[in-house]
Amino acid sequence: MAAVTLARSTSRVSSKILGGTSRGFSALVEDFPLFESAHDSYSPGPVGVTQTTLPNGVKVVSVANGKPAAFLGVTVDAGSRNESASEAGNALLLKHMAFKATNTRSDLRLARDIEAAGLTATAEAGRESISYGLSGTADGLEVAMTALGETVTAPKMQGWEVDEIKASLVMKELNFASVDPQIILMETLHEAAYGSDSPMGLPFMATPKSVTADSLKSFMGAHYVAPKMTVVGSGISHESLEGMAGCYFGSLPSADLPLPPPSPFLGGYARVKAEASMTHLALAFGVSDAAAALVLKHFLQTAVPDAMAGSFALTYSDSVLVGLCGAAEPSAAGHMVNKFTAAVNSSANVSEDGLAMAKVAAKTAVLLGLEEATPSSIASLASIDVAAIDAVSSASLKALVSEMVKAPALASVGPSATVPSYTAVSGMF
Secondary structure, rough: OOOOOEEEEEEOOOOOOOOOOOOOOOOOOOOOOOOOOOOOOOOOOOEEEEEOOOOOEEHHHHHHHHOEOOOOOOEEOOOHHOHHHHHHOOOHHHOOOOOOOEEOOHHHHHHHHHHHHOEEEEEEEEOEEEEEEEOOOHHHHHHHHHHHHHHHOOOOOOHHHHHHHHHHHHHHHHHHHHHOOOHHHHHHHHHHHOOOOOOOOOOOOOOOOOOOOOHHHHHHHHOOHHHHEEEEEEOOOOHHHHHHHHHHOOOOOOOOOOOOOOOOOOEEEEEOOOOOOOOOEEEEEEEOHHHHHHHHHHHHHHHHOOEEEEEEEEOOOOOOOEEEEEEEOOHHHHHHHHHHHHHHHHHOOOHHHHHHHHHHHHHHHHHHHHOOOHHHHHHHHOOOOHHHHHOOOOOHHHHHHHHOOOOEEEEEEOOOOOOOHHHHHHHOO
C-alpha cells in the first residue's frame, strides 16, 4: 500500500455546526455477537460509575466493575487538535515519552519500580487527548499513582532523549502507519469530514520535525492543567481515588481555559490514490447525540452483510463521527459504497425488533468498554447514560438519519475508478 503522502483529491460541502458531546476516543470497529432476540425490558446491570471534580477542576471518575484487577489512569485534553503548525506531532511524541525520566527518577529506575509493583504501563494519544495508564493489583495502586503523577506533572524531558525517541519509536510508528491502509483511511476520513485545514482534519500521524524538549515542555505547560485532566480508576473506591488524585494533582493550576479551536463536521470526499489489490472505503456522518450514535453504529453493523465491512462511532467534542468502513476489490468498490448507503437508508425505517437489538448491543458495548479499563474508554463512555440509550426511539433515530445524510463524508484509499463521485453518493440518500 502506498504511503499517506501520495496524491490526494478533495471536495466538500458545508453543514451546520453540531453541538458538543463527551470527549474521548472510541474503538474504530468493534465486533459484537448478533442477538437472535431482544426484549425492550432487558437492561445490563449498573455500570457503577462515580464522578466528582476536585476544587482546582481535575475530574475524577471511578468504575466499580467487581474485578480483582486494579487500574489507574490520567487523560489530558491535549491531542493533536491543540497543536499549532510548529507543534505538529506533539501528541504522538508525548505518547512515546510516557513513563520516561522524571525530575525524581531516571527512566530505568521508574521502569524497575513499576515492574517490581507488578504494574503494566500503557499510553495512548489521539486528536483530542493523551492518556496514561497503569494496571495491576490493588497492592500497587500507590506506586501507580506516584508514577502517574511524575510522568504527567514532572517529566524531565531531556533533549537527547526526546531526539532519540523521535528517531526511533516515533519514526517506527510513522513508518508503520504510512503503509497501513486502515490508518491511512482514518486519516483521510477525518480530512473529508472536517476539512484539510481544520484542527480535526489535520493528520494525527504527523512527523514532529520542529518539536524539541523545550517546545514539549511549553506545550505541556499550556495544556497539562487541572481543568483539562481526568483521573480515572477501577478496582479502587471512589473515596480513595479522589484522595489520591487530590494528593498528586490537587495542586495543579486551575485556569479559565478557552474551548479548543472549533472544528465542525463539514462533509466531503477525500481520497488517496495508490496501486493496490484492495480499495479501502469509509462513509461517515456527523451527529451530536452520542447515545443515538452508538445505537446507530450497532444497527449499521448488522445492516451490511459483508465480512469485509464494519461500523464505527468516534466521539469527539464537536461531533460524533458514525459510519461504515471496509475493503473491496477495486472493481467492486462502487458496489460496497452502494451497500453502505443502503444500510444507512434502512436505518431511517428500523423495525422495533431491530432497534431493540441495536440498543442491547449499544448498552453491552458501554459495559465492555468500561471493563477494558483504559483511560480513553472510561473517560469517553462514563458520560453515556444507559437511560439515554433506552430513550432512543425509532422516530428519533429516523429524525437523526434524515438530518445527518445531508452532508456525508466519504474517503477512499487505493484504486478509486469505480468509487462514485461525491455528488452521486449524496444523491443516494
